[in-house]
Amino acid sequence: MSIHPSAIVHPKAELDPSVEVGPFSIIGEHVKIAKGTKVAAHVVIDGWTEIGEECAFYPFVSVGQPPQDLKYKGEPTRLKIGKQNTFREYVTLNRGTQGGRGETVIGDRNFFMAYVHVAHDCIVGNQVILANAATLAGHITIGDHAILGGLSGIHQFVKIGAYAMIGGCSAVAQDVPPYVSVAGNRAKLYGLNLIGLKRHGFSKERIEALKGAYKLLFRSGLTLREAAKQAREKWKEIADVESLVSFVEQSERGISR
Incomplete structure (x- = not known):
């Protein structure tokens, strides 16, 4: 284990022997870090x-701090981070709340x-x-596989589908279906x-099916029920179309149109 002498690592923290911790970084009591992870200088x-x-955690990253929620009263909520994620300078990740899921979850191979x-x-x-x-x-x-452009802001409870693209400086207040750009x-x-x-x-067949389903759902003037029915009937062999239609049907906040 490579821990810089100026770093502060709580004796109860669980770090794999291969973990690296840079100068002036702080690792708290309840933290667990798996092998190969690198924590640069000035990380909390x-x-x-x-x-x-x-x-990989770059300088001045702060993760696992209490949620910015006025209802939070110190409950032991969690932050779970998967493997091979990169967190560049000044990234902040907060834990969950007791009134929510109780945890914030980050998957694998993401780039922040x-x-x-x-x-x-x-x-x-x-x-x-x-x-x-x-x-x-x-x-x-x-x-x-979603991409969120720089300076974009996403409203609470919004869902963004797989392979979606959010343009820079966007304000997203409603759900964004998979495969689309907003x-x-x-x-x-x-x-x-x-x-x-x-x-x-994505093959040409998959893309053409998604184009057709997109037009039915958002540009045809049909009701959602009728558009969904037609899309399923026409492209019943294309799983992507079912994913798109199901997402729109299940949206609780409404769709960004």
């Missing part, structure tokens, strides 16, 4: 926080650029990119995230 990791393998904030009870999937100063309020769910204040739909889908290897 506190609270009931569990960190997976091979994560400088000044990103993730509030209490959020769930971030896998291989998500949050650009500089993207901000998540409480109780937000982000699907796999931008603006308030954010509006701008079609499919075609560049992202192609980069992730």
Whole structure:
């Protein structure tokens, strides 16, 4: 284990022998860190926080602090971080709340650029990119492979689907379906995230099916029930279409249109 002499690591913290902790960093009593993780200088990791393998914490990151919730009274809520995540300078991640999920959860292989904030009870999937100063309020769910542009702000309880793209400086107050692009204040739909889908290897057949389903759901003037029915009938063999339709049907906040 490589711990700089100026770092403060609580004797009850559980660190794998391969963990590196840089100068002036602080690791709290209830923290668990798996093998291969590197903590740079001036990082604070506190609270009931569990960190997976091979994560990287850059200077001035602060994770596991109490939620910014006036109802919080010191309950032992949690922050769980998966493996191979990168947290650049000044990223902040808060623990959950007793009135929410009780934990904030970060998946695997995500990239958090400088000044990103993730509030209490959020769930971030896998291989998500949050650009500089993207901000998540409480109780937000982000699907796999989503990208959030710099300076974007997401309202509490919003759900963002897999492979979605949020444009920079957007204010997102309603749910964002999977596979689409949104931008603006308030954010509006701008079609499919075609560049992202192609980069992730979506076939022409899958993309064409999603294009058709998108037009039925958001541009045809049909009721949601009728549009969903037609989409399922026409592309019943395409799982992506079912994912898109189901997300829209289950939305509680409404869809960013």
